Amino acid sequence: MNALRTPDKRFERLLDYPFAPHYVEVDGLRMHYVDEGPSDASPVLMMHGEPSWSYLYRHMIPICAAAGHRVIAPDLIGFGKSDKPTDINAYSYQSHMDWMQAFLEQTDLQNITLVCQDWGSLLGLRLAAENPDRFRAIVVGNGMLPTGDQPVPKAFQLWKNFALYSPWFPIARIINAGSFRTLGPDERRAYDAPFPDKKYKAGARAFPKLVPVTPDNPASAANREAWKVLEQWKKPFLTTFSNGDPITRGGDRYMQERIPGAKNQPHTTLTGGHFLQEDSPVEFAGAINALLARLDESDQT
Incomplete structure (x- = not known):
């Protein structure tokens, strides 16, 4: 497929982003990820969204790295330092799942704590449900695994139309x-860095239309199967x-009620x-570290 690669110079001297780049190839595309902390520690997989x-x-x-964890933060295909197919139709829910599955297999991550938000949750929760033996715990902030069987907020419909047609x-x-x-000018420059012009934005525009909002969406059946796993999930879910x-x-609250591993967790x-x-990076990271400290203590007793 035709894909663009953002020039490296766009990422030079970004504020608060000193991390060395790492890459794997998935389906002929280069996928970037951050890999910080002890290489032999259990990984914390931080998945971004849209x-x-x-x-x-x-x-x-x-x-999280300073607390002794290995932190892996990939850029989804179409985002960040990863390659960007230019055809919006190259992006589907399943293609993103296939790319992330290939990433998991190539990096051979085990004993993972998933941290996810937005589309990082739509992909990450499916990944955990489809690879449960690889995952140790799940932390979700502002995310969900929709099946198209629940009402969709009006705010999302407006966002979807804006992404597709604006x-x-x-x-x-x-x-x-x-x-x-309010983000500062250097932070805004960093978020814009992966996208030199509109040809690089097909992946970003595609995501909202891929969310299952009807029961017959192509991804709905697979997401329902994932929910069957999550409804039996007894590992920590925060x-x-x-x-x-x-x-x-x-x-x-919806996930706390449906997922057994959410019981008695210190949800915040x-x-x-x-x-x-x-807005709350220190508190978010602190909740992750506290969960992992409790898990490590439990493993030792």
Whole structure:
């Protein structure tokens, strides 16, 4: 397929992003990921969503790595330093699943703690359900695994139409609008860095239309099968939603009721908008570290 690769110079001297690049090849495409912390530690897989990239986790990666965890933060195909197919039809829910499955197999990650938000949850929760032996725990902030059987918030429908039809799709401004705090100019430059012009944005525009919003969506059946696994999931499942996200509001309670591993977990509500990694990164990372400390202590007793 025809794909673009953002020039490396676009990523030079980004604020608070000193991480060395790592790459794997999936389906002929180069996929980038951050890999920080002890190489022999159990991995924390931080998955971003729409329309961000691993830069979203820049404040959380060092906190979790300093606590002794190996932190892996991939850029989904079409985002960040990963290759970007130019045809919007090259992107489907299943193609993203296949790319991430290939990533898991090539890196051979085991004993994973999944940390996910937005589309990172749509992909990550499916990955965990389809590869349960690889995963140790799950932490979800502002995310869900929809099947098309539940009502969709009006805010999402508006967002979907904007992504598909607006001639103007300003990545950094979108992320700024979804955060409580105001991003600085260097941060906005970093979020715009992967997308030199509109030809690079097909993946970002595609994501909203791929969310299953009807029961007959091509991904709905697979997501229902994933829910069958999650409804039997007894490993730790922690929710860390924010108090200001109109799109995913209430999803935390829904998952707490349906997933056994959520029982008796110290679920928390963080301050922030949709991009809670921008608004409460220290608290978000602290919740992850606290969960893993409890798990490590339990393993030793």
